[in-house]
Amino acid sequence: MLASNISSQGRSLSSQLFSKRGLSLLRNQCFVDGEWRDAASGDRFEILNPVDRTVIGRVPDMGAADVSSAIDSAHVAFKNGPYSKTTAKERSDFLRNWYNLMNNHSEDLAQILTKENGKSLAESRAEIKYGNSFVEWFSEEARRINGEILQTPVAGRELLLLKEPAGVAALITPWNFPFAMITRKAGAALAAGCTCVIKPSEDTPLTALAMAELAAAAGFPRGTFNVVTTSPKNSALVGKELCENPKVRVMSFTGSTGVGKILYRQCASTMKRLSLELGGNAPFVVFDSADIDLAVSGAMASKFRNTGQACVSSNRFFIHDKIHDDFVAKFVARIKSEIKMGNGCTEGVTHGPLIKESQLNSVSELVNEALSKGAKLHCGGKALPDLGPLFFEATVLTDVTKEMKIYNTEIFGPVAVINKFSNEADVIKEANDTPVGLAGYFYSKDISQVFRVARKLEVGMVGVNEGAISCTEAAFGGVKESGIGREGSHHGIDDFVDIKYVCIGNLVDQK
Ligand code: SIN
Numbered sequence: 240m241l242a243s244n245i246s247s248q249g250r251s252l253s254s255q256l257f258s259k260r261g262l263s264l265l266r267n268q269c270f271v272d273g274e275w276r277d278a279a280s281g282d283r284f285e286i287l288n289p290v291d292r293t294v295i296g297r298v299p300d301m302g303a304a305d306v307s308s309a310i311d312s313a314h315v316a317f318k319n320g321p322y323s324k325t326t327a328k329e330r331s332d333f334l335r336n337w338y339n340l341m342n343n344h345s346e347d348l349a350q351i352l353t354k355e356n357g358k359s360l361a362e363s364r365a366e367i368k369y370g371n372s373f374v375e376w377f378s379e380e381a382r383r384i385n386g387e388i389l390q391t392p393v394a395g396r397e398l399l400l401l402k403e404p405a406g407v408a409a410l411i412t413p414w415n416f417p418f419a420m421i422t423r424k425a426g427a428a429l430a431a432g433c434t435c436v437i438k439p440s441e442d443t444p445l446t447a448l449a450m451a452e453l454a455a456a457a458g459f460p461r462g463t464f465n466v467v468t469t470s471p472k473n474s475a476l477v478g479k480e481l482c483e484n485p486k487v488r489v490m491s492f493t494g495s496t497g498v499g500k501i502l503y504r505q506c507a508s509t510m511k512r513l514s515l516e517l518g519g520n521a522p523f524v525v526f527d528s529a530d531i532d533l534a535v536s537g538a539m540a541s542k543f544r545n546t547g548q549a550c551v552s553s554n555r556f557f558i559h560d561k562i563h564d565d566f567v568a569k570f571v572a573r574i575k576s577e578i579k580m581g582n583g584c585t586e587g588v589t590h591g592p593l594i595k596e597s598q599l600n601s602v603s604e605l606v607n608e609a610l611s612k613g614a615k616l617h618c619g620g621k622a623l624p625d626l627g628p629l630f631f632e633a634t635v636l637t638d639v640t641k642e643m644k645i646y647n648t649e650i651f652g653p654v655a656v657i658n659k660f661s662n663e664a665d666v667i668k669e670a671n672d673t674p675v676g677l678a679g680y681f682y683s684k685d686i687s688q689v690f691r692v693a694r695k696l697e698v699g700m701v702g703v704n705e706g707a708i709s710c711t712e713a714a715f716g717g718v719k720e721s722g723i724g725r726e727g728s729h730h731g732i733d734d735f736v737d738i739k740y741v742c743i744g745n746l747v748d749q750k
Pocket of ligand 1: 415416419552
Protein backbone atom coordinates (compact mmCIF):
# COMPACT_ATOMS: atom_id res chain seq x y z
CA MET A 240 0.00 0.00 0.00
CA LEU A 241 1.40 3.39 -0.91
CA ALA A 242 1.46 6.01 1.81
CA SER A 243 -0.76 8.79 0.59
CA ASN A 244 -0.78 12.06 2.39
CA ILE A 245 -0.90 14.54 -0.43
CA SER A 246 -2.79 17.61 0.79
CA SER A 247 -6.29 18.26 -0.48
CA GLN A 248 -5.05 21.48 -2.09
CA GLY A 249 -2.31 19.57 -3.88
CA ARG A 250 -4.73 16.86 -4.90
CA SER A 251 -7.21 19.18 -6.56
CA LEU A 252 -4.45 21.05 -8.39
CA SER A 253 -3.06 17.76 -9.61
CA SER A 254 -6.34 16.20 -10.57
CA GLN A 255 -7.13 19.02 -12.97
CA LEU A 256 -3.75 18.64 -14.63
CA PHE A 257 -3.21 14.91 -14.57
CA SER A 258 -6.65 13.78 -15.49
CA LYS A 259 -5.69 10.40 -16.87
CA ARG A 260 -2.62 8.99 -15.16
CA GLY A 261 0.14 9.92 -12.75
CA LEU A 262 -2.13 11.27 -10.04
CA SER A 263 -1.46 8.62 -7.43
CA LEU A 264 2.25 9.36 -7.35
CA LEU A 265 2.18 13.14 -7.28
CA ARG A 266 3.62 14.47 -4.04
CA ASN A 267 3.99 18.04 -2.87
CA GLN A 268 6.24 17.53 0.17
CA CYS A 269 9.83 16.40 0.68
CA PHE A 270 10.61 12.91 1.89
CA VAL A 271 12.91 12.98 4.94
CA ASP A 272 13.42 10.44 7.71
CA GLY A 273 10.62 8.26 6.37
CA GLU A 274 7.99 11.00 6.40
CA TRP A 275 6.61 13.73 4.14
CA ARG A 276 7.78 17.15 5.27
CA ASP A 277 7.51 20.83 4.49
CA ALA A 278 10.37 23.32 4.72
CA ALA A 279 10.74 24.80 8.22
CA SER A 280 9.99 28.20 6.69
CA GLY A 281 6.81 26.85 5.09
CA ASP A 282 8.01 28.35 1.79
CA ARG A 283 7.18 26.62 -1.50
CA PHE A 284 8.04 27.19 -5.12
CA GLU A 285 6.19 26.46 -8.34
CA ILE A 286 6.95 23.76 -10.87
CA LEU A 287 6.04 24.75 -14.41
CA ASN A 288 5.15 22.66 -17.42
CA PRO A 289 7.65 23.84 -20.06
CA VAL A 290 5.05 23.36 -22.80
CA ASP A 291 2.93 26.31 -21.67
CA ARG A 292 4.45 27.51 -18.36
CA THR A 293 1.35 26.46 -16.39
CA VAL A 294 1.86 25.54 -12.73
CA ILE A 295 1.78 21.78 -12.21
CA GLY A 296 2.87 21.66 -8.58
CA ARG A 297 4.23 23.56 -5.59
CA VAL A 298 6.94 21.90 -3.50
CA PRO A 299 8.86 22.88 -0.35
CA ASP A 300 11.69 25.36 -0.71
CA MET A 301 14.08 23.77 1.75
CA GLY A 302 16.99 25.74 3.11
CA ALA A 303 20.39 24.66 4.45
CA ALA A 304 19.00 23.89 7.93
CA ASP A 305 16.29 21.60 6.50
CA VAL A 306 18.89 19.81 4.46
CA SER A 307 21.22 19.49 7.42
CA SER A 308 18.38 17.75 9.25
CA ALA A 309 17.92 15.36 6.29
CA ILE A 310 21.66 14.62 6.43
CA ASP A 311 21.36 13.89 10.18
CA SER A 312 18.59 11.44 9.47
CA ALA A 313 20.59 9.70 6.73
CA HIS A 314 23.60 9.63 9.06
CA VAL A 315 21.69 8.02 11.94
CA ALA A 316 20.24 5.50 9.48
CA PHE A 317 23.72 4.75 8.13
CA LYS A 318 25.32 4.33 11.55
CA ASN A 319 22.63 2.50 13.52
CA GLY A 320 19.46 2.05 11.48
CA PRO A 321 18.15 -1.27 10.17
CA TYR A 322 19.78 -0.64 6.76
CA SER A 323 23.22 -0.61 8.39
CA LYS A 324 22.61 -4.20 9.48
CA THR A 325 21.36 -5.54 6.15
CA THR A 326 23.13 -8.27 4.24
CA ALA A 327 23.95 -7.79 0.59
CA LYS A 328 21.06 -10.12 -0.26
CA GLU A 329 18.64 -7.96 1.72
CA ARG A 330 19.84 -4.80 -0.02
CA SER A 331 19.41 -6.61 -3.31
CA ASP A 332 15.82 -7.47 -2.33
CA PHE A 333 14.99 -3.85 -1.43
CA LEU A 334 16.30 -2.70 -4.80
CA ARG A 335 14.40 -5.45 -6.59
CA ASN A 336 11.19 -4.38 -4.81
CA TRP A 337 11.79 -0.78 -5.88
CA TYR A 338 12.49 -1.90 -9.45
CA ASN A 339 9.25 -3.93 -9.56
CA LEU A 340 7.19 -1.07 -8.17
CA MET A 341 8.65 1.42 -10.63
CA ASN A 342 8.03 -1.06 -13.40
CA ASN A 343 4.41 -1.42 -12.35
CA HIS A 344 4.03 2.36 -12.16
CA SER A 345 6.11 3.14 -15.23
CA GLU A 346 3.24 4.84 -17.06
CA ASP A 347 2.48 7.08 -14.07
CA LEU A 348 6.13 8.00 -13.76
CA ALA A 349 6.35 8.74 -17.50
CA GLN A 350 3.31 11.04 -17.31
CA ILE A 351 4.84 13.04 -14.45
CA LEU A 352 8.18 13.19 -16.25
CA THR A 353 6.61 14.53 -19.43
CA LYS A 354 4.63 17.15 -17.54
CA GLU A 355 7.60 18.61 -15.73
CA ASN A 356 10.36 18.12 -18.31
CA GLY A 357 8.43 18.54 -21.56
CA LYS A 358 9.93 15.54 -23.39
CA SER A 359 7.49 13.44 -25.41
CA LEU A 360 5.74 10.54 -23.72
CA ALA A 361 7.65 8.14 -25.93
CA GLU A 362 10.92 9.62 -24.68
CA SER A 363 9.71 9.57 -21.07
CA ARG A 364 8.71 5.93 -21.37
CA ALA A 365 12.14 5.15 -22.78
CA GLU A 366 13.80 7.04 -19.92
CA ILE A 367 11.81 5.14 -17.27
CA LYS A 368 12.82 1.85 -18.88
CA TYR A 369 16.44 2.93 -19.19
CA GLY A 370 16.55 4.41 -15.68
CA ASN A 371 14.93 1.42 -14.05
CA SER A 372 17.47 -0.87 -15.69
CA PHE A 373 20.04 0.67 -13.30
CA VAL A 374 17.94 -0.33 -10.29
CA GLU A 375 17.63 -3.86 -11.64
CA TRP A 376 21.36 -3.98 -12.41
CA PHE A 377 22.44 -2.72 -8.99
CA SER A 378 20.03 -5.11 -7.26
CA GLU A 379 22.11 -7.82 -8.96
CA GLU A 380 25.48 -6.14 -8.37
CA ALA A 381 24.69 -5.69 -4.65
CA ARG A 382 25.43 -9.39 -4.14
CA ARG A 383 28.79 -9.21 -5.86
CA ILE A 384 30.54 -6.42 -3.94
CA ASN A 385 33.30 -8.71 -2.82
CA GLY A 386 36.59 -7.96 -1.14
CA GLU A 387 39.89 -9.74 -1.77
CA ILE A 388 42.32 -12.03 0.02
CA LEU A 389 45.87 -11.13 -0.95
CA GLN A 390 49.11 -13.06 -1.09
CA THR A 391 51.25 -12.16 1.90
CA PRO A 392 54.97 -11.34 1.60
CA VAL A 393 55.52 -12.24 5.28
CA ALA A 394 54.83 -15.67 6.79
CA GLY A 395 52.11 -15.88 9.43
CA ARG A 396 49.94 -13.16 8.00
CA GLU A 397 46.58 -12.96 6.25
CA LEU A 398 45.90 -9.83 4.21
CA LEU A 399 42.32 -8.86 3.45
CA LEU A 400 40.73 -6.07 1.49
CA LEU A 401 37.21 -5.35 2.73
CA LYS A 402 34.73 -3.23 0.80
CA GLU A 403 32.62 -1.07 3.10
CA PRO A 404 29.88 1.44 2.32
CA ALA A 405 31.38 4.94 2.38
CA GLY A 406 28.58 6.63 4.33
CA VAL A 407 25.91 9.18 3.55
CA ALA A 408 25.82 9.99 -0.17
CA ALA A 409 24.58 13.35 -1.48
CA LEU A 410 23.14 12.97 -4.98
CA ILE A 411 22.55 16.15 -6.96
CA THR A 412 20.70 15.45 -10.19
CA PRO A 413 19.76 17.42 -13.31
CA TRP A 414 16.52 18.24 -15.12
CA ASN A 415 17.32 16.61 -18.45
CA PHE A 416 16.93 13.01 -17.20
CA PRO A 417 15.02 13.49 -13.92
CA PHE A 418 14.48 9.75 -13.42
CA ALA A 419 17.53 8.00 -14.86
CA MET A 420 20.13 10.23 -13.26
CA ILE A 421 18.68 9.41 -9.83
CA THR A 422 18.48 5.65 -10.38
CA ARG A 423 22.03 5.50 -11.76
CA LYS A 424 23.38 7.08 -8.58
CA ALA A 425 20.93 5.88 -5.92
CA GLY A 426 20.94 2.30 -7.23
CA ALA A 427 24.71 2.09 -6.77
CA ALA A 428 24.73 3.92 -3.43
CA LEU A 429 22.00 1.75 -1.91
CA ALA A 430 23.54 -1.45 -3.25
CA ALA A 431 26.80 -0.54 -1.52
CA GLY A 432 24.98 0.08 1.76
CA CYS A 433 25.10 3.88 1.74
CA THR A 434 22.11 6.00 2.71
CA CYS A 435 21.28 8.99 0.51
CA VAL A 436 20.05 12.56 0.40
CA ILE A 437 18.88 13.42 -3.10
CA LYS A 438 18.54 16.97 -4.35
CA PRO A 439 16.75 16.91 -7.72
CA SER A 440 16.82 19.89 -10.05
CA GLU A 441 14.46 22.69 -9.07
CA ASP A 442 12.90 22.31 -12.53
CA THR A 443 11.96 18.64 -12.18
CA PRO A 444 11.46 17.55 -8.56
CA LEU A 445 8.09 15.79 -9.01
CA THR A 446 9.56 12.67 -10.59
CA ALA A 447 12.02 12.39 -7.68
CA LEU A 448 9.22 12.69 -5.11
CA ALA A 449 7.21 10.01 -6.90
CA MET A 450 10.32 7.80 -6.77
CA ALA A 451 10.56 8.42 -3.02
CA GLU A 452 6.98 7.25 -2.57
CA LEU A 453 7.87 4.01 -4.33
CA ALA A 454 11.15 3.64 -2.40
CA ALA A 455 9.16 3.87 0.84
CA ALA A 456 6.70 1.30 -0.48
CA ALA A 457 9.64 -0.93 -1.43
CA GLY A 458 10.54 -1.06 2.26
CA PHE A 459 13.74 0.98 2.46
CA PRO A 460 13.97 1.78 6.17
CA ARG A 461 13.49 5.27 7.54
CA GLY A 462 16.32 7.70 6.75
CA THR A 463 17.77 5.54 3.98
CA PHE A 464 16.28 7.44 1.04
CA ASN A 465 15.65 11.18 1.44
CA VAL A 466 14.59 13.72 -1.19
CA VAL A 467 14.91 17.46 -0.54
CA THR A 468 13.63 20.13 -2.93
CA THR A 469 14.93 23.68 -3.20
CA SER A 470 14.24 26.66 -5.44
CA PRO A 471 17.02 28.44 -7.37
CA LYS A 472 17.05 30.97 -4.51
CA ASN A 473 18.29 28.36 -2.00
CA SER A 474 20.04 25.98 -4.36
CA ALA A 475 23.59 27.30 -3.92
CA LEU A 476 23.40 27.28 -0.10
CA VAL A 477 21.89 23.82 -0.06
CA GLY A 478 24.59 22.58 -2.44
CA LYS A 479 27.23 24.07 -0.13
CA GLU A 480 25.70 22.32 2.89
CA LEU A 481 25.75 18.99 1.05
CA CYS A 482 29.40 19.57 0.12
CA GLU A 483 30.65 20.86 3.46
CA ASN A 484 28.67 18.83 5.99
CA PRO A 485 31.18 16.30 7.37
CA LYS A 486 28.47 13.65 7.79
CA VAL A 487 28.21 13.38 3.99
CA ARG A 488 31.01 11.15 2.69
CA VAL A 489 30.19 10.98 -1.04
CA MET A 490 29.11 13.72 -3.43
CA SER A 491 27.73 12.54 -6.76
CA PHE A 492 26.69 15.25 -9.18
CA THR A 493 25.48 15.35 -12.77
CA GLY A 494 25.34 18.78 -14.39
CA SER A 495 27.44 21.51 -15.91
CA THR A 496 31.23 21.65 -15.70
CA GLY A 497 30.95 25.12 -14.14
CA VAL A 498 28.85 23.92 -11.20
CA GLY A 499 30.92 20.73 -10.95
CA LYS A 500 34.04 22.82 -10.35
CA ILE A 501 32.32 24.76 -7.54
CA LEU A 502 31.22 21.53 -5.85
CA TYR A 503 34.69 20.03 -6.29
CA ARG A 504 36.22 23.02 -4.47
CA GLN A 505 33.58 22.96 -1.73
CA CYS A 506 34.06 19.24 -1.12
CA ALA A 507 37.78 19.71 -0.49
CA SER A 508 37.19 20.93 3.06
CA THR A 509 35.80 17.54 4.14
CA MET A 510 37.72 15.43 1.59
CA LYS A 511 34.65 13.69 0.19
CA ARG A 512 34.66 11.02 -2.43
CA LEU A 513 33.49 12.65 -5.63
CA SER A 514 31.68 11.47 -8.68
CA LEU A 515 31.19 14.22 -11.26
CA GLU A 516 29.41 13.64 -14.56
CA LEU A 517 29.78 16.98 -16.29
CA GLY A 518 29.39 18.69 -19.66
CA GLY A 519 30.44 17.37 -23.04
CA ASN A 520 31.16 18.69 -26.52
CA ALA A 521 30.81 15.46 -28.47
CA PRO A 522 32.33 15.21 -31.95
CA PHE A 523 30.39 13.18 -34.55
CA VAL A 524 32.73 12.26 -37.38
CA VAL A 525 31.66 10.58 -40.62
CA PHE A 526 34.52 9.19 -42.73
CA ASP A 527 34.16 8.70 -46.47
CA SER A 528 33.93 4.89 -46.15
CA ALA A 529 30.86 5.16 -43.90
CA ASP A 530 27.35 3.98 -44.62
CA ILE A 531 25.73 7.43 -44.95
CA ASP A 532 22.19 6.30 -44.12
CA LEU A 533 23.42 4.61 -40.96
CA ALA A 534 25.33 7.76 -40.03
CA VAL A 535 22.24 9.91 -40.57
CA SER A 536 20.22 7.59 -38.30
CA GLY A 537 22.92 7.86 -35.64
CA ALA A 538 22.97 11.64 -36.01
CA MET A 539 19.19 11.82 -35.52
CA ALA A 540 19.38 9.73 -32.34
CA SER A 541 22.42 11.39 -30.92
CA LYS A 542 21.58 15.01 -31.74
CA PHE A 543 17.87 15.16 -31.06
CA ARG A 544 17.37 12.88 -28.03
CA ASN A 545 15.62 15.01 -25.43
CA THR A 546 15.54 17.91 -27.93
CA GLY A 547 19.34 18.05 -27.83
CA GLN A 548 19.46 18.51 -24.06
CA ALA A 549 21.86 15.70 -23.18
CA CYS A 550 25.51 15.79 -22.14
CA VAL A 551 26.27 13.00 -24.60
CA SER A 552 24.52 14.76 -27.49
CA SER A 553 26.59 15.28 -30.63
CA ASN A 554 27.71 18.88 -30.56
CA ARG A 555 30.09 19.20 -33.53
CA PHE A 556 29.60 17.24 -36.75
CA PHE A 557 32.63 16.65 -38.97
CA ILE A 558 31.70 15.14 -42.35
CA HIS A 559 34.28 14.05 -44.93
CA ASP A 560 34.15 16.48 -47.86
CA LYS A 561 33.45 13.67 -50.39
CA ILE A 562 30.12 12.85 -48.69
CA HIS A 563 29.33 16.15 -46.96
CA ASP A 564 26.58 17.39 -49.29
CA ASP A 565 24.92 13.99 -49.48
CA PHE A 566 24.94 13.66 -45.67
CA VAL A 567 23.51 17.16 -45.14
CA ALA A 568 20.72 16.61 -47.69
CA LYS A 569 19.71 13.28 -46.16
CA PHE A 570 19.94 14.61 -42.59
CA VAL A 571 17.73 17.61 -43.36
CA ALA A 572 15.19 15.39 -45.15
CA ARG A 573 14.98 13.05 -42.13
CA ILE A 574 14.56 16.00 -39.76
CA LYS A 575 11.74 17.43 -41.85
CA SER A 576 9.91 14.12 -42.13
CA GLU A 577 10.48 12.72 -38.62
CA ILE A 578 10.58 15.51 -36.06
CA LYS A 579 7.21 16.72 -34.84
CA MET A 580 7.44 19.19 -31.99
CA GLY A 581 4.63 19.94 -29.58
CA ASN A 582 3.05 18.97 -26.29
CA GLY A 583 4.70 15.67 -25.38
CA CYS A 584 1.37 14.24 -24.20
CA THR A 585 -0.10 14.55 -27.71
CA GLU A 586 -0.09 11.46 -29.89
CA GLY A 587 2.51 11.67 -32.64
CA VAL A 588 4.64 14.38 -31.02
CA THR A 589 8.27 13.29 -31.02
CA HIS A 590 10.01 16.25 -29.39
CA GLY A 591 9.13 18.76 -26.70
CA PRO A 592 10.27 22.27 -25.81
CA LEU A 593 13.46 23.38 -24.14
CA ILE A 594 13.30 23.35 -20.36
CA LYS A 595 13.37 27.07 -19.57
CA GLU A 596 13.76 30.57 -20.91
CA SER A 597 17.49 30.82 -20.21
CA GLN A 598 17.98 27.69 -22.32
CA LEU A 599 15.89 29.06 -25.19
CA ASN A 600 17.73 32.39 -25.08
CA SER A 601 21.11 30.70 -25.07
CA VAL A 602 20.26 28.50 -28.10
CA SER A 603 18.71 31.44 -30.02
CA GLU A 604 21.71 33.66 -29.35
CA LEU A 605 24.19 31.00 -30.48
CA VAL A 606 22.28 30.41 -33.73
CA ASN A 607 21.79 34.14 -34.44
CA GLU A 608 25.45 34.91 -33.83
CA ALA A 609 26.54 32.10 -36.16
CA LEU A 610 24.13 33.27 -38.88
CA SER A 611 25.28 36.87 -38.52
CA LYS A 612 28.89 35.70 -39.06
CA GLY A 613 28.11 33.75 -42.23
CA ALA A 614 26.93 30.27 -41.19
CA LYS A 615 24.57 28.69 -43.73
CA LEU A 616 21.09 27.64 -42.57
CA HIS A 617 19.63 24.41 -44.01
CA CYS A 618 16.52 24.10 -41.82
CA GLY A 619 15.03 25.58 -38.68
CA GLY A 620 16.88 28.51 -37.13
CA LYS A 621 14.26 30.11 -34.94
CA ALA A 622 11.90 29.78 -31.97
CA LEU A 623 8.36 28.47 -32.52
CA PRO A 624 6.18 30.76 -30.36
CA ASP A 625 2.97 29.39 -31.90
CA LEU A 626 3.67 26.04 -30.23
CA GLY A 627 4.56 27.55 -26.85
CA PRO A 628 7.06 29.88 -25.22
CA LEU A 629 10.03 27.46 -25.16
CA PHE A 630 10.06 25.68 -28.51
CA PHE A 631 13.02 25.95 -30.90
CA GLU A 632 13.09 24.39 -34.36
CA ALA A 633 15.37 21.49 -35.24
CA THR A 634 18.18 23.34 -36.99
CA VAL A 635 21.09 22.48 -39.26
CA LEU A 636 23.98 24.90 -39.86
CA THR A 637 26.99 24.47 -42.12
CA ASP A 638 29.97 26.73 -42.88
CA VAL A 639 30.50 27.27 -39.16
CA THR A 640 33.91 28.65 -38.22
CA LYS A 641 35.88 28.60 -35.00
CA GLU A 642 35.23 32.29 -34.49
CA MET A 643 31.55 31.57 -33.90
CA LYS A 644 30.57 30.89 -30.31
CA ILE A 645 28.42 27.92 -31.29
CA TYR A 646 31.53 26.02 -32.40
CA ASN A 647 32.97 25.90 -28.89
CA THR A 648 29.86 25.83 -26.73
CA GLU A 649 27.84 22.88 -25.48
CA ILE A 650 24.64 23.83 -27.33
CA PHE A 651 22.12 21.80 -25.29
CA GLY A 652 19.44 22.31 -27.92
CA PRO A 653 18.24 20.88 -31.25
CA VAL A 654 20.94 22.49 -33.38
CA ALA A 655 23.41 20.54 -35.51
CA VAL A 656 26.63 22.32 -36.47
CA ILE A 657 28.30 20.68 -39.45
CA ASN A 658 31.89 21.08 -40.64
CA LYS A 659 33.85 19.50 -43.51
CA PHE A 660 37.17 17.69 -43.24
CA SER A 661 39.41 15.82 -45.61
CA ASN A 662 42.07 14.19 -43.49
CA GLU A 663 41.94 11.76 -40.51
CA ALA A 664 44.77 13.33 -38.53
CA ASP A 665 43.25 16.81 -38.87
CA VAL A 666 39.80 15.75 -37.80
CA ILE A 667 41.09 13.92 -34.73
CA LYS A 668 43.07 17.01 -33.76
CA GLU A 669 39.95 19.14 -34.21
CA ALA A 670 37.71 16.68 -32.32
CA ASN A 671 40.10 16.68 -29.36
CA ASP A 672 40.60 20.44 -29.33
CA THR A 673 38.28 21.06 -26.38
CA PRO A 674 38.79 21.02 -22.60
CA VAL A 675 36.03 18.43 -22.13
CA GLY A 676 35.76 14.78 -23.23
CA LEU A 677 32.55 12.93 -22.46
CA ALA A 678 31.31 11.10 -25.58
CA GLY A 679 32.49 10.93 -29.20
CA TYR A 680 31.01 9.20 -32.25
CA PHE A 681 32.38 8.20 -35.62
CA TYR A 682 31.28 6.22 -38.67
CA SER A 683 33.70 4.18 -40.76
CA LYS A 684 33.85 0.81 -42.50
CA ASP A 685 37.64 0.68 -42.34
CA ILE A 686 38.50 -1.69 -39.47
CA SER A 687 42.00 -0.29 -38.94
CA GLN A 688 40.58 3.20 -38.84
CA VAL A 689 37.95 2.04 -36.32
CA PHE A 690 40.61 0.94 -33.82
CA ARG A 691 42.92 3.87 -34.57
CA VAL A 692 40.30 6.55 -34.10
CA ALA A 693 38.57 4.91 -31.12
CA ARG A 694 41.87 4.94 -29.28
CA LYS A 695 42.81 8.48 -30.27
CA LEU A 696 39.59 10.27 -29.32
CA GLU A 697 40.02 11.99 -25.95
CA VAL A 698 36.65 11.01 -24.49
CA GLY A 699 35.29 8.59 -21.91
CA MET A 700 32.80 6.92 -24.28
CA VAL A 701 32.96 6.19 -28.01
CA GLY A 702 30.15 5.21 -30.36
CA VAL A 703 31.46 3.52 -33.52
CA ASN A 704 28.78 3.26 -36.21
CA GLU A 705 26.32 3.90 -33.37
CA GLY A 706 24.69 7.10 -32.11
CA ALA A 707 22.89 5.83 -28.99
CA ILE A 708 25.34 4.10 -26.69
CA SER A 709 24.07 4.46 -23.10
CA CYS A 710 23.17 1.28 -21.22
CA THR A 711 23.40 0.05 -17.66
CA GLU A 712 26.12 -2.52 -18.43
CA ALA A 713 28.53 0.15 -19.72
CA ALA A 714 30.67 2.56 -17.70
CA PHE A 715 29.33 6.10 -18.19
CA GLY A 716 31.69 9.01 -17.62
CA GLY A 717 34.20 11.39 -19.13
CA VAL A 718 37.80 12.49 -19.19
CA LYS A 719 39.36 15.97 -18.92
CA GLU A 720 36.81 18.52 -17.65
CA SER A 721 33.89 16.17 -18.26
CA GLY A 722 34.31 14.76 -14.81
CA ILE A 723 35.55 12.11 -12.43
CA GLY A 724 34.34 8.55 -11.89
CA ARG A 725 32.12 6.14 -13.74
CA GLU A 726 28.42 5.41 -13.35
CA GLY A 727 26.53 2.25 -14.30
CA SER A 728 28.43 -1.00 -14.95
CA HIS A 729 30.15 -2.78 -12.07
CA HIS A 730 32.43 0.27 -11.74
CA GLY A 731 29.42 2.35 -10.67
CA ILE A 732 29.70 0.88 -7.18
CA ASP A 733 33.31 2.02 -6.70
CA ASP A 734 32.42 5.61 -5.76
CA PHE A 735 30.27 4.42 -2.88
CA VAL A 736 32.64 1.96 -1.18
CA ASP A 737 35.79 2.40 0.86
CA ILE A 738 38.45 -0.27 0.72
CA LYS A 739 39.74 -1.28 4.12
CA TYR A 740 42.99 -3.24 4.33
CA VAL A 741 43.15 -5.69 7.24
CA CYS A 742 46.47 -7.31 8.14
CA ILE A 743 46.16 -10.23 10.53
CA GLY A 744 49.65 -10.99 11.81
CA ASN A 745 51.50 -13.52 13.92
CA LEU A 746 49.29 -16.41 12.94
CA VAL A 747 50.91 -19.63 14.01
CA ASP A 748 51.12 -22.89 12.16
CA GLN A 749 49.60 -25.91 13.83
CA LYS A 750 51.90 -27.01 16.67
C1 SIN B 1 23.23 12.88 -20.16
O1 SIN B 1 23.73 12.96 -21.28
O2 SIN B 1 22.95 13.87 -19.52
C2 SIN B 1 22.91 11.49 -19.65
C3 SIN B 1 22.39 10.72 -20.76
C4 SIN B 1 22.53 9.22 -20.66
O3 SIN B 1 22.61 8.63 -19.59
O4 SIN B 1 22.54 8.61 -21.73
